[in-house]
Amino acid sequence: MVRPEVKTNRQAPSAKLPNREGGEKLDVEADKRE
Numbered sequence: 001m002v003r004p005e006v007k008t009n010r011q012a013p014s015a016k017l018p019n020r021e022g023g024e025k026l027d028v029e030a031d032k033r034e
Helices: 002-011 013-020 023-033
Strands: none
8 A cells, every 4th residue: 555655646746635535546546647
């Protein structure tokens, strides 16, 4: 779980907010934001 969080943090720190929904979900949102 720590791995995906760091990956998103590098792309978009805003992804930390949606973390409460799911680590996998924020990974997809961070990819779409880029």
